Amino acid sequence: FVHGEHPLCACIRIPSLVATSTTLVAFAECRTWSGDGCDPLPQPPAAAQDPQAGRIEAVSTRIVMKTSTDGGVRWSPLTFLVNASSQPTSVWDARRETLFLMFQNHLDDDAAYLMQNHGGDARSWTAPRSAISRKQERNGRPLFPGPGNAIVLSATHATHPGRLVFPAWLGPDGPHTSASLFFSDDGGSTFRQTVTTWPKDGNDESTVVELASGELLYLTRGSYGDSEHH
Secondary structure, three states, rough: OOOOOOOOOOEEEEEEEEOOOEEEEEEEEEEOOEEEEEEEOOOOOOOOOOOOOOOEOOOOOEEEEEEEEOOOOOOOOOEEEEEEEEEEEEEEEOOOOEEEEEEEEOOOOOOEEEEEEOOOOOOOOOOOOOOOOHHHOOOOOOEEEEOOOOOEEEOOOOOOOOOOEEEEEEEOOOOOEEEEEEOOOOOOOOEEEEOOOOOOOOOEEEEEOOOOOOEEEEEEOOOOOOOOOO
């Protein structure tokens, strides 16, 4: 991805990269505005031709995608995947042969939405659906998946083989965020929130990995004050 490679994308940030059985798939946020980590660039028009909807629409953030079938040497053109969305968080479930993409939906009270691609070539996606509503979060806070990657617990995990685990952080954005996890044991049909959260002010963008022991290591960015980092 290159800032400004499309008129609607002055800034392209917040990447998520996943390998399926056949394809590398890269996601990112396409932003109509620069700054926040992007070099200043000429701003596109406030309302530009929307390549997805085929009409004039002012949407500040979209999720875009590129694919590679040769190990990252060559990449497909930029594809607009979903509007009014951010925080792409992806994972490949080899057993189910399903690519999962979770993201924040700005049109539905900042809920977390889920899309699935069966087979892993990233060409045919299910329609976005609400996966975790704001009401499901125990304190009713806005949900920000990841961003980056979720995990599928290994087939040899002692207690929950195949469990989908998505890191998340909870708003509102600013110095009072906290970090949490949401998990699914039915292939993404339903999600539950972990009992433990990291409530110190400023814990936000997070990721998780399964260690060889089967333990999970959770890493979260501490952006304010003396927040914990893991």
